[in-house]
Amino acid sequence: MGKKLVVVGGGAGGPSAAAKAKRVDPELEVIILEGGEHVSFSA
Amino acid sequence: MEISDGETLAFDYLVVATGATPRLPGVPGQDLEGIFCLRNVTDAIRIRKFIDEKRVKRAVVVGAGLISLEMCEAFRRLGLETTVVYRKDLPLRRLGEDFAEQILTELETNGVAFMGETSLEGFEPTDTGGIIVHSSGGTFETDLVLLGLGVVPQVSLASEAGLGIGSTGAISVNKFLQTNIPYIYAAGDCCECFHRISQRPVYAPLGDIANKQGRIAGANIGGQNLSFPGIVGSTCFKVFNLEVASTGLTAEEAREVGLKAEAVTIQGVSKAHSYPGSRELHIRLVADTENGRLLGAQAVGGDGVVSRINGLAVALTGGLSLDELAYLDLAYAPPFSGAWDPIHIAAQKLLK
Ligand SMILES: Cc1cc2nc3c(=O)[nH]c(=O)nc-3n(C[C@H](O)[C@H](O)[C@H](O)COP(=O)(O)OP(=O)(O)OC[C@H]3O[C@@H](n4cnc5c(N)ncnc54)[C@H](O)[C@@H]3O)c2cc1C
Numbered sequence: 103m104g105k106k107l108v109v110v111g112g113g114a115g116g117p118s119a120a121a122k123a124k125r126v127d128p129e130l131e132v133i134i135l136e137g138g139e140h141v142s143f144s145a
Numbered sequence: 146m147e148i149s150d151g152e153t154l155a156f157d158y159l160v161v162a163t164g165a166t167p168r169l170p171g172v173p174g175q176d177l178e179g180i181f182c183l184r185n186v187t188d189a190i191r192i193r194k195f196i197d198e199k200r201v202k203r204a205v206v207v208g209a210g211l212i213s214l215e216m217c218e219a220f221r222r223l224g225l226e227t228t229v230v231y232r233k234d235l236p237l238r239r240l241g242e243d244f245a246e247q248i249l250t251e252l253e254t255n256g257v258a259f260m261g262e263t264s265l266e267g268f269e270p271t272d273t274g275g276i277i278v279h280s281s282g283g284t285f286e287t288d289l290v291l292l293g294l295g296v297v298p299q300v301s302l303a304s305e306a307g308l309g310i311g312s313t314g315a316i317s318v319n320k321f322l323q324t325n326i327p328y329i330y331a332a333g334d335c336c337e338c339f340h341r342i343s344q345r346p347v348y349a350p351l352g353d354i355a356n357k358q359g360r361i362a363g364a365n366i367g368g369q370n371l372s373f374p375g376i377v378g379s380t381c382f383k384v385f386n387l388e389v390a391s392t393g394l395t396a397e398e399a400r401e402v403g404l405k406a407e408a409v410t411i412q413g414v415s416k417a418h419s420y421p422g423s424r425e426l427h428i429r430l431v432a433d434t435e436n437g438r439l440l441g442a443q444a445v446g447g448d449g450v451v452s453r454i455n456g457l458a459v460a461l462t463g464g465l466s467l468d469e470l471a472y473l474d475l476a477y478a479p480p481f482s483g484a485w486d487p488i489h490i491a492a493q494k495l496l497k
């Protein structure tokens with residue numbers, strides 16, 4: 103099983119990190135936590 | 146890590162990308178209905194809904210940074226009577242008095258009232274749903290207030306997790322975007338970045354930087370070995386018909402970090418003089434008097450401002466000197482510049 107990445111924050115920096123990590127290592131399990139209503143509005 | 150439903154979440158890697166939160170003035174009444182900050186889409190929708198539903202006619206903008214000035218334009222487009230309340234005498238003071246004056250003129254030309262050297266004291270509701278604004282410049286009534294006082298990094302989670310906080314108050318990271326705990330990374334407005342010209346950590350909460358830091362953190366977590374080279378401090382924005390941009394240090398900032406700096410300011414044109422639609426363009430170059438190396442640039446004008454500043458951002462990154470800038474091979478055709486670009490003219494003037 104792949105390793106697990108948790109990203110806190112779904113603005114610009116968080117989703118950028120999540121997407122790139124998953125692209126580089128497709129085995130990685132990636133979870134983004136976002137407290138607000140909208141994701142990636144600033145990316 | 147614990148999440149809001151009380152569950153815990155295990156991880157091998159963590160990215161803290163918690164962003165920033167608007168700075169509040171800490172005055173009485175700041176939480177009243179009709180007083181807003183603008184941070185995200187939810188805020189934007191709330192503000193627009195309030196304007197439409199309450200038939201807002203008057204707005205007060207507190208602060209005169211990028212978001213405040215952009216919101217002045219948005220409010221004026223909606224036909225609102227708009228007043229800025231600001232602590233300093235001029236907006237964007239950092240760019241120098243002459244450039245700040247031009248920004249002020251642009252605001253006033255477009256119907257924005259500017260109350261400089263005015264401190265906010267508090268708010269009170271009226272019986273009719275309005276808001277009374279108390280300030281050192283007097284008491285007046287409005288329908289809506291936008292607080293644009295800048296942001297502070299959101300580091301509460303990071304502090305609880307024991308992550309190192311830097312001198313700027315944001316999370317400190319190395320060039321791989323790792324915090325002091327190597328499997329915990331940070332990216333974006335919650336963390337600091339390295340300024341290549343001042344050679345210090347700075348807090349630069351900007352969207353392009355957040356994207357780059359995020360991507361580099363992600364690449365490293367995925368197994369690559371990328372480093373974030375730092376920033377030269379480039380920003381731009383538009384207020385009504387004026388473009389404003391800067392990169393690197395101002396002369397004052399350069400001196401504060403111990404550099405010997407001198408600056409020159411020229412007025413040029415955005416396109417060839419003869420070309421229709423050519424607009425004034427003011428550009429200031431800052432250079433190190435000891436070795437002629439470019440340290441920064443600021444510009445305001447009607448057009449072509451950002452292309453000049455972006456060119457100069459590249460020059461800063463490459464460590465170019467004024468000699469090199471003075472005869473730099475910039476692309477030329479009349480719709481875009483004169484044969485001598487304002488960059489050449491400024492560099493040659495500063496060399497004299
Ligand atoms: C009106 C406006 C205009 C702007 N214009 C520009 C511009 O022209 N150019 C530019 O470069 N920058 C601009 N910016 C700045 C840019 O939006 C930010 O730099 C960028 O959003 C930062 O991205 P981030 O991911 O670090 O933080 P954010 O976008 O703030 O995202 C952080 C996210 O984390 C979430 N979060 C925080 N804590 C937790 C938690 N404990 N649990 C779960 N979720 C959490 C938040 O809800 C938030 O959604 C502007 C900002 C605003 C508000």
Ligand SMILES: Cc1cc2nc3c(=O)[nH]c(=O)nc-3n(C[C@H](O)[C@H](O)[C@H](O)COP(=O)(O)OP(=O)(O)OC[C@H]3O[C@@H](n4cnc5c(N)ncnc54)[C@H](O)[C@@H]3O)c2cc1C
Nearest residue numbers: 416417420474475476477478479480481482483484485486
């Ligand atoms: C339509 C057009 C658009 C252009 N647009 C651009 C542009 O957008 N950007 C750009 O960078 N460049 C542009 N150029 C190129 C630019 O105009 C030339 O690079 C520039 O004119 C070269 O200058 P010059 O002094 O070397 O030669 P010229 O301008 O050709 O001048 C040479 C002069 O010497 C005279 N002469 C020649 N022999 C003798 C002699 N024996 N005795 C006396 N006089 C003599 C000729 O009559 C002529 O007047 C354009 C050129 C044209 C034709």
